[in-house]
Amino acid sequence: MIPFSDEELYYAVKNVLPQVSGYVNSHGGDITLLGVKDGVIYIELIGTCHGCSMSLMTTNMVVRRELRRLIHPKLFVINVDGTSENKMPDDVFRLAQESKEPKEEKSILDKVKNFFS
Secondary structure: OOOOOHHHHHHHHHHHHHHHOHHHHHOOEEEEEEEEEOOEEEEEEEEOOOOOOOHHHHHHHHHHHHHHHHOOOOOEEEEOOOOHHHOOOOOOEOOHHHOOOOOOOOOHHHHHHHHHO
C-alpha cells in the first residue's frame, strides 16, 4: 500500500516529471501527467513517442523506474495510449485546468486571417 493520497502523489509526480522526461525529450517526445488514482500514475507519451512501438518499454523501463526511485518503490505507471487495456478511469485526481477537454488552438492560417481582418 502506498502511504500517499492521490493528490499528494499527483503533485509529487508533477514536481519530478522534468527530471524523468529527459530520455523521452531526447527522442523528440514528452510526458503529460493525466492523473492519479489509487497509486496508479496515468501519463501520456506525446510527440514522436506517442504510438511508438517502444512506448511500453519506455513507460516501464524509464518512467516507472525513475518515479519509483524518486517517489515510492510501489508506484505503477500506465501510458494511456488509446488501447482498452491502458484506459484511464474517469475519476482520477487531476487539476481542474488540466482536464482532457480539447484546447481550441488556432492554426497559423487563422492567425494570419485575423491579423488582416
